[in-house]
Amino acid sequence: MGWSPGTCSLEDGVAEELIVGYAARSLDPEAELGFERHLKSCSRCQRLAAQQGAVWSALDAWRPPAVSPDFDRTLALRIAASRRISSRIYAFAKWIWRPALPVAAISAVLAGFFLLKDQHTARQVLETQPSAQIEQQVEHALDDMDILKQIGLDVSAQRSDSARKI
Amino acid sequence: MLSRRDILALAAVGVAVSIPAPLWAQRRGGTARTPPHASRSDTDERTPIEEFETMSPEAQQKALNRLSPAQREKLQERLKRFNSLPPQQQQALKTLYNRLHQLPPERQDAVRKAIRKLSEQPAERQQAMRQELRDMTALTPTERHAHLASRDFRARFNKKEQDILRDMSPLLPDR
Amino acid sequence: MNPDGLQPQVAQPSWDRRVNSSKAADRFLDRDADLMLQVREGNQACFTLLLERHRNAVIHFLDRMVLNQAVAEELAQEVFLRVYRFRLNYQPTAKFTTWLFRIATHLGLNWIRDARHEKVQERLDQEIDGTTRQVRDRNRTIEQELVYRAKLREVRQAIETLPSKQRAAVVMHKYEELGYVEIANVLMCSESAVKSLLFRAYETLRMRLAHMA
Numbered sequence: 001m002g003w004s005p006g007t008c009s010l011e012d013g014v015a016e017e018l019i020v021g022y023a024a025r026s027l028d029p030e031a032e033l034g035f036e037r038h039l040k041s042c043s044r045c046q047r048l049a050a051q052q053g054a055v056w057s058a059l060d061a062w063r064p065p066a067v068s069p070d071f072d073r074t075l076a077l078r079i080a081a082s083r084r085i086s087s088r089i090y091a092f093a094k095w096i097w098r099p100a101l102p103v104a105a106i107s108a109v110l111a112g113f114f115l116l117k118d119q120h121t122a123r124q125v126l127e128t129q130p131s132a133q134i135e136q137q138v139e140h141a142l143d144d145m146d147i148l149k150q151i152g153l154d155v156s157a158q159r160s161d162s163a164r165k166i
Numbered sequence: 167m168l169s170r171r172d173i174l175a176l177a178a179v180g181v182a183v184s185i186p187a188p189l190w191a192q193r194r195g196g197t198a199r200t201p202p203h204a205s206r207s208d209t210d211e212r213t214p215i216e217e218f219e220t221m222s223p224e225a226q227q228k229a230l231n232r233l234s235p236a237q238r239e240k241l242q243e244r245l246k247r248f249n250s251l252p253p254q255q256q257q258a259l260k261t262l263y264n265r266l267h268q269l270p271p272e273r274q275d276a277v278r279k280a281i282r283k284l285s286e287q288p289a290e291r292q293q294a295m296r297q298e299l300r301d302m303t304a305l306t307p308t309e310r311h312a313h314l315a316s317r318d319f320r321a322r323f324n325k326k327e328q329d330i331l332r333d334m335s336p337l338l339p340d341r
Numbered sequence: 342m343n344p345d346g347l348q349p350q351v352a353q354p355s356w357d358r359r360v361n362s363s364k365a366a367d368r369f370l371d372r373d374a375d376l377m378l379q380v381r382e383g384n385q386a387c388f389t390l391l392l393e394r395h396r397n398a399v400i401h402f403l404d405r406m407v408l409n410q411a412v413a414e415e416l417a418q419e420v421f422l423r424v425y426r427f428r429l430n431y432q433p434t435a436k437f438t439t440w441l442f443r444i445a446t447h448l449g450l451n452w453i454r455d456a457r458h459e460k461v462q463e464r465l466d467q468e469i470d471g472t473t474r475q476v477r478d479r480n481r482t483i484e485q486e487l488v489y490r491a492k493l494r495e496v497r498q499a500i501e502t503l504p505s506k507q508r509a510a511v512v513m514h515k516y517e518e519l520g521y522v523e524i525a526n527v528l529m530c531s532e533s534a535v536k537s538l539l540f541r542a543y544e545t546l547r548m549r550l551a552h553m554a
Binding site for chain 3: 013016017020024026048050051052054055056057058059061062064065067068071072074075078079082133135136139140143
C-alpha cells in the first residue's frame with residue numbers, strides 16, 4: 001500500500017513528501033500546482049493522496065477535551081511547595097558549615113510559627129490565583145493588538161460599497 | 167552524631183529560611199485570562215488597556231510596581247507606542263480585539279494562529295488575502311460562508327490560504 | 342526536472358512552507374524567550390504569561406501522545422514545573438517552544454514506555470466512554486454522537502499502534518504544525534530521520550484510516 005519506486009515518475013521520498021505536504025496544505029503554490037498536474041497522470045499518487053487526505057480529515061476530527069479549571073492553581077501549589085523544599089535544602093547545606101546556633105528556646109517558638117505559615121502560604125497562593133492582575137491583562141491585550149495589526153485594519157469596519165464583485 | 171541542641175538549632179534555621187517562601191505567593195500569581203464578557207460588543211466594551219488608562223495614577227503605579235523595573239519600562243514603552251497610534255487606528259484595533267474576545271478561547275487561538283500564518287506568506291499573497299478579507303466585509307455571514315466554499319474562491323487561493331481566510335473570517339463584522 | 346515541473350530532490354529548497362517564517366512570526370516567538378529570561382531574573386508574572394500562552398498546547402500535545410487526559414495534565418504540570426525549576430539555567434539557544442516541547446516529548450515518551458503493561462483496549466474504552474471530559478456536542482444527534490465516538494476510537498487506536506517516536510512526530514506535525522526541522526530539534530535527531538519517522542507513521546495510518554474517507 002505504500003509508495004514504491006518504478007511506478008511513478010517522481011524520485012524516492014519526493015512523492016511521499018509531496019503527498020503528505022499536499023494533504024497538510026503546507027506546499028507552496030508552485031509545488032502544489034506541480035503536484036496536482038502530476039496527480040492527473042499518476043494513479044498511484046492519486047490513490048495515496050486521497051488516502052492521505054482521508055487520514056488528515058480523520059485526524060482533524062480528534063478534538064482534545066477541555067483543560068481542568070484548576071490546572072493553574074494546582075501548578076502554583078506545586079511550585080510553592082518545591083520552592084520551600086529547595087530553600088530548606090539550601091539553608092541546611094549552608095548550616096552544616098557553620099557552628100551550631102545557641103537558639104533552643106527560639107526554635108520551639110519558630111517551629112510553631114512555621115506550621116502556621118505553611119497553611120498561610122497555601123491560602124495566599126490560592127487567593128492570588130482567581131484572576132489575572134491588570135498589568136498582565138494589559139500585556140495580553142498589547143500582544144493581541146500586535147497580532148491584530150498584521151491583518152490590515154480596514155477589515156474592522158463594514159464596507160458599504162463592494163469594491164470587487166465576489 | 168547531632169546533639170539535641172544541634173537538632174533544635176537545625177529546626178530554627180529551617181523555620182527561618184521558610185519565611186521568604188511565601189514571598190512567591192505574595193507576588194501576584196494571576197493565571198487565567200479574564201474570561202470574555204458574555205455580551206461584549208465590538209465598540210462598547212473597554213479593553214484592559216482602556217481599563218488601565220482610566221485607573222487613578224496611584225492605582226496604575228501600584229499595578230506597575232508589581233513588575234520588575236525592566237518589565238515595567240517595557241510595558242510603559244509598549245503602551246506609549248500604542249497610544250501614539252492615530253485614534254482611528256486605535257479604534258479599529260479595539261473593534262478587532264473585542265470581536266476576537268467574543269470567540270471561545272479555542273477559536274481565539276485558531277484566529278491568532280491564522281494571522282501569524284498570514285504574515286508568513288509571500289508579500290503578494292498577503293496582499294491578495296488582505297484584499298479578500300476586505301471584500302468579505304461586504305457580505306453577510308451566510309454569503310461569506312457560501313463564498314468560502316465557492317469554486318471562484320478555491321481557484322484563487324491554495325488550500326493553506328483558504329484555511330487561513332476561513333479561520334480569520336470570525337473577525338469580520340456581521341452585516 | 343520531471344514533466345510535472347517538480348524539481349529533483351537533490352539540493353532543493355523545501356516545498357514545505359512551514360520551513361519559512363517571517364520577521365513578524367520571529368518577533369512573536371522571540372517574546373517567549375524574552376519572557377523566560379525575565380523569569381530567570383525572578384519575574385513570576387512572566388512565568389504566568391508563558392503558562393497562559395502554552396498551557397493548552399502542551400496539554401493537548403500530551404493528551405494525544407499518552408491518550409489519557411488525566412495523565413496528560415499531570416505530565417503537563419511536570420513540564421511547567423521543570424521549566425520553572427530550570428529557569429536559572431535558561432539560555433535562549435533554541436526557540437522557547439522547542440525547549441518546551443522537548444521536555445513534554447521526553448516526559449510523554451517515558452510515560453508511554455513505562456505504561457506499556459496496561460491493557461490498551463481497557464484504557465481506550467474508559468477514556469472515550471467514561472472518564473474524560475469529552476462532552477457531548479449538543480449540535481449532534483445521539484446517532485451522530487455515537488458515530489463520532491466510534492470514529493474517535495478508531496483514530497485513537499490507530500495512533501496508539503504507532504511506535505512512540507513516530508507518534509510524537511505525527512502529533513507535532515499534524516496538530517502543532519511544526520516543520521521537519523523544528524520536529525528534528527525537539528526530537529534531537531536529523532531532518533531526514535524525522536521524515537523517515539513521519540512517512541512510516543503516515544503509511545501505517547493510511548492503512549488503518551483511509552477507509553474513513
